[in-house]
Amino acid sequence: MSANEQFGFLDEYAKKEIRRTTLKAVAIPGYQVPYSSREMPMGRGFGTGGLQLTLALIGHGETLKVIDQGADDSVNAVNLRDFIEMTCPGINTTTLTDEADLIQSRHRIPEKPLREDQLLVLQVPYPDPLVVVEASEDKRKVLHGEADYSRLLVKLYEDIVKFKEITISHRYPTRINDHYVIDPSPIPRWDVPKLHNSKALVLLGAGREKKIYAVPPYTRAIPLAFQDVPFRVENFYDAKGNRRTCQRCNCDTSFLDEYIDSESGNKIYRCSDADWCEEQLSKNVSEKQLHEKVMLDEQAYDRQVETAPSSENAYQALDVPQSADEIQGVINA
Amino acid sequence: MHKVLEVSGLSKRYGEGCPSCFEKTGPEFDTNICPDCGSVVAAHNLSFDLYQGEILGIMGESGSGKSTAVKCLFFDQEPTGGSATFYDQDQAYPLFSLNKAQQRRLSNHRFGMVYQNPHLGLNFDISAGGNIAERLLMSGVDHYGDIRQRAIDLLSRTEVLTQRIDELPKNFSGGMQQRVQIAKALATNPPLLFLDEVTTGLDLSVQAAILDLILEIQHQEKTSMIVVTHDLGVIRLLADRTLVMKYGRVIESGLTDQILEDPQHAYTQRLVASAL
Numbered sequence: 249m250s251a252n253e254q255f256g257f258l259d260e261y262a263k264k265e266i267r268r269t270t271l272k273a274v275a276i277p278g279y280q281v282p283y284s285s286r287e288m289p290m291g292r293g294f295g296t297g298g299l300q301l302t303l304a305l306i307g308h309g310e311t312l313k314v315i316d317q318g319a320d321d322s323v324n325a326v327n328l329r330d331f332i333e334m335t336c337p338g339i340n341t342t343t344l345t346d347e348a349d350l351i352q353s354r355h356r357i358p359e360k361p362l363r364e365d366q367l368l369v370l371q372v373p374y375p376d377p378l379v380v381v382e383a384s385e386d387k388r389k390v391l392h393g394e395a396d397y398s399r400l401l402v403k404l405y406e407d408i409v410k411f412k413e414i415t416i417s418h419r420y421p422t423r424i425n426d427h428y429v430i431d432p433s434p435i436p437r438w439d440v441p442k443l444h445n446s447k448a449l450v451l452l453g454a455g456r457e458k459k460i461y462a463v464p465p466y467t468r469a470i471p472l473a474f475q476d477v478p479f480r481v482e483n484f485y486d487a488k489g490n491r492r493t494c495q496r497c498n499c500d501t502s503f504l505d506e507y508i509d510s511e512s513g514n515k516i517y518r519c520s521d522a523d524w525c526e527e528q529l530s531k532n533v534s535e536k537q538l539h540e541k542v543m544l545d546e547q548a549y550d551r552q553v554e555t556a557p558s559s560e561n562a563y564q565a566l567d568v569p570q571s572a573d574e575i576q577g578v579i580n581a
Numbered sequence: 582m583h584k585v586l587e588v589s590g591l592s593k594r595y596g597e598g599c600p601s602c603f604e605k606t607g608p609e610f611d612t613n614i615c616p617d618c619g620s621v622v623a624a625h626n627l628s629f630d631l632y633q634g635e636i637l638g639i640m641g642e643s644g645s646g647k648s649t650a651v652k653c654l655f656f657d658q659e660p661t662g663g664s665a666t667f668y669d670q671d672q673a674y675p676l677f678s679l680n681k682a683q684q685r686r687l688s689n690h691r692f693g694m695v696y697q698n699p700h701l702g703l704n705f706d707i708s709a710g711g712n713i714a715e716r717l718l719m720s721g722v723d724h725y726g727d728i729r730q731r732a733i734d735l736l737s738r739t740e741v742l743t744q745r746i747d748e749l750p751k752n753f754s755g756g757m758q759q760r761v762q763i764a765k766a767l768a769t770n771p772p773l774l775f776l777d778e779v780t781t782g783l784d785l786s787v788q789a790a791i792l793d794l795i796l797e798i799q800h801q802e803k804t805s806m807i808v809v810t811h812d813l814g815v816i817r818l819l820a821d822r823t824l825v826m827k828y829g830r831v832i833e834s835g836l837t838d839q840i841l842e843d844p845q846h847a848y849t850q851r852l853v854a855s856a857l
Contacts, residue, residue, distance in 0.1 A: 394682045398718035405714045406707055408725055409747050474725040 256303040257335040262286050266304035266460070270451060273462035278424030279392075280375050285458040295328055295354055296455030298371035302328075302352045305367065305451075308338040313348035318356040318503070318520035328352065345523050355418070357439040359502050359524040362448035364465060370433040372454040375461065377421040377431040397421070397429050400472055408477055420479075421472045424463055429472065432463075438481045438503045443469035484517070494519040497528035583633040584668055585773055585805045586654075591627035591663035593649050593829075596620030598661070606828060608848065613644070613828040623649040624829045627663065633772070634803040638820025638837060640810060640852075646829040647809040651775045654807070655694050656684045667691070669772060689719040693766030697778035699758035702765065703750050709736065709761045710746040716768040735764040739794060756787035763794065767802075774798075774806045780815055792818055813856045817841060825849050 256263060262284075269283040288296040306312060312332060316325035320343040329341055332352075342348055345358045352369040362368060378388045381399040391397070400421050407414050418434040422443060432440060433452055443450060443463050450463040463469055473479040484492040484504050493500040495516045502524055504517040519525035594602060599618040606613050606622045613622045624646035631637050639647040653660040654676065665676040669691055679687070688694075696702040703712050713732040722728055733743050739760040741753075750758050759779060766774060776795065780788040792815065798804055808819050816823055816837060823840050825833040825848070833846045844850045 390681070394685055396685065396719065398715055401718040401723070402704075402707055402711050402715045405718070405725065405728065406711050409708065409710065474728075475723050477725045 253335070255336060256306065257288075257331075258286060258300065258303050262300075263304040266300055269460045270301065270305070270462065273451065273460050274449065274464045276428075277464050277467050278428030278430045278461060280428075280430075280454075280459040280461045282458055283460055285455050288455070289331075290327070292456035293373060295324060295352075295371040297453030297457075297460070298352050298354070298369045298455075299328055299331070299453075300455060301369045301451050301453040301460065302332060302350060303335070305369075306332070306336055306339055306350055309340070310349040311340040311342050311347055313342050313345065313351045313523075314353075315351065315356060315358070315522075316354045318358075318505075318524075319522045321522070324354055343523055343526075355434050355436075356503075356520060357435055357442045357450075359519070359521040360527075361442075362446065364447045366448040368446075368448050368450045370435070370450065370452045372431065372433040372452045372459075373456070374419070375431055375452070375454040375457050375459040377419070377429050392428060395427050395429075397423070397472065400429065401474075404472060404474065404477075408474075414473070414477065414479075417482075423468075423470045423472060425467050426470075428461075430461055430463070432469075436482060436503060437471075437479070440469070440471050440479070441481065445469075492517045494525060494528070497525045498532060499525065499528040502528075582635075584630055585633050585635075586631040586665065586667055586807075588630075588654070588665040589628045589663060591624060591650060591653060591665060592622075592661045593624045593646070593653055593658065594620050594622050594661045607830045608827045608832055611828070613646070622829045624653070624660075624826075627824075627831060629824060629831075629834065631773075631805050631807065633805055634799060635821050636799060636806045636808055636819050638808050638810065638816040638823040639826060640813070640816050640823055641826035642811060642852075645826040647811075647826050648777055649829075650826075651694075651777055651807055651809050655692055655775050656688050657694075667773070689716070690769055691771050691773060693769070693771040693774040695759070695762050695766050695774070695776045695779050697781050699750065699755070699762050702762040703758065705749065705751045707749070708747045709741065709750055709753070709764075712750065712761060713765050713768050716765050720769045731768065732764075735767055736761070738767075739764040740790070756783050756791065759783065759787075759791055760794070763791070763798075767798065770802065772803075772805060774804050776806055776808045776810075778810055779808075780812065781810070788815075795819060813841070813853065825852070 265283060269281045273279065273281045286300060288299060290296060314325045314329040316322040319325065333341060345360045348366060350367045350369065351358065354371045357368065376388055377400060378391055381403060382388050382391060404414050418436050419431050420437050420440050421429045422432050422440055423429045432443060445466050446463060447465055449465050452461050471479040486492055491500045492504055494502060494504060496518050499519055502519045502521060505520045507516050507518060509516050597618055598620045599615060601617050602615040602620050602622055603625055605616055615622065627650050629637065639650065641647050649658065652658045654665060660677060667674040667676055674687060694702065710732040713735055714728045717728050717731060732746060736743050736746055741757055741760050750761055753761065780791055799806060808815065810816060820837045822835065823837045824831050825840065827848050833840060833849050840849060841853055844853050
């Protein structure tokens with residue numbers, strides 16, 4: 249960045265507008281406040297809404313974490329972090345949820361509960377939950393104003409009729425402060441309860457759709473559901489009823505991603521939140537030590553095998569029968 | 582008897598309007614278009630009372646303002662003037678001075694509307710049960726089992742096969758669509774029901790069945806109804822009292838029998854005489 253470039257890429261008027269919009273969004277929980285959404289040096293739909301919020305809110309000496317589907321090192325996160333680092337000299341970046349003042353995220357809320365002094369910015373592709381049932385924005389505004397979400401509930405009803413349960417996997421419509429229903433961005437259902445009475449302020453920015461809205465701290469956030477068909481989050485139980493665990497850190501309480509192991513072709517599961525996985529891994533000290541001990545034993549064993557006298561073949565050194573004749577001999581004996 | 586609705590001086594004008602609109606239109610002038618400003622006076626100075634369990638017929642030719650009057654009362658349109666008071670559970674609601682949210686609340690909870698065209702009353706993209714559920718959800722019921730049961734009850738009540746509850750209304754015949762629409766309108770047990778040309782376009786046997794259903798509902802639920810139609814047969818069968826409208830004005834009103842047997846206004850006389 250050259251000396252005459254603006255801190256935070258946006259000019260001060262743009263930042264001021266975004267901050268004012270943010271204040272309004274916090275004052276009216278769940279209400280989608282329109283704003284001008286400046287042109288950014290990346291395509292709309294790549295997180296420009298979240299980016300503008302971050303640029304308008306971050307300051308010198310503050311620490312930023314950027315995640316994309318839980319990971320700090322996927323393309324969207326890396327590019328956004330690089331851009332913010334480049335245009336905001338004097339800020340720190342981290343991958344640790346604990347250390348971050350501001351977390352910009354796509355599709356996930358960190359597993360670790362956020363604190364009051366932290367701020368979560370979510371990138372939103374479609375801000376209006378009513379868009380699936382009403383095409384006209386004018387009419388949607390009236391429906392929002394009168395808190396008439398019966399048509400969304402009809403959608404849930406039809407889901408239950410067809411599939412015996414609510415099948416929305418992400419973007420689960422959630423009622424904020426008993427009035428406005430928001431689209432909480434494509435976070436999985438798993439993360440929706442984290443919005444309820446969240447200690448941290450959650451800001452949602454939709455760059456392409458030019459809307460900012462908020463779930464303020466300690467605000468009710470209730471997912472739409474029926475009395476007798478309550479909202480539920482994803483479960484990670486296998487066919488036998490055991491909770492699947494992260495293959496890497498063994499955590500059995502986190503949101504898991506499914507992978508196909510490239511060697512064995514089997515399904516494996518890992519924590520979606522990279523920082524959480526790292527932390528669990530280092531926490532499982534005893535297990536790790538045990539693991540290390542096993543490794544050491546194996547190495548010692550290997551060495552023993554290698555240094556075994558009068559033998560080039562480890563199997564021979566261990567007196568393991570090698571040929572078919574030998575095996576037959578062992579059986580006969 | 583308990584009064585449900587009191588309408589006085591209801592007017593609806595499309596266009597800018599001028600002071601002479603109301604003086605230069607009406608049956609005497611044979612037009613409802615103001616010669617000075619070109620505004621259309623769809624309804625003017627409509628006044629009537631409606632009591633519990635009563636069916637009021639509004640009869641008239643196309644464009645006489647019958648539907649407009651009902652649409653104003655159901656908040657589909659905003660009237661230009663006049664007032665209407667709805668009496669419900671010991672409360673009086675001045676319909677036209679309520680705000681939009683209150684109006685929507687009333688029309689969701691306490692009114693029912695059945696349109697001539699099922700496309701207006703039903704959402705064809707969701708199942709028959711979903712359509713009924715929508716109205717229940719609007720009125721704040723949030724128990725899936727209850728909604729399901731109520732939808733089944735209503736459909737069997739309106740003689741729609743309950744096995745077809747999860748089918749889309751577009752797979753239904755016209756008569757069945759109309760029954761689903763009636764079931765939807767009845768979902769919240771409204772004390773006031775508006776029926777806008779409900780039997781128009783249906784064949785005679787289906788018409789008879791639907792009219793039977795309406796009478797049955799009136800007897801069982803003591804629902805008050807306003808029936809808009811140009812069909813004298815429907816008026817004769819359903820309505821206790823009748824208003825005859827032409828060019829936006831009421832030209833004759835009274836007991837249905839009286840109007841049909843002894844019409845006073847020339848237009849009504851012609852109407853009755855021309856009935857097959």
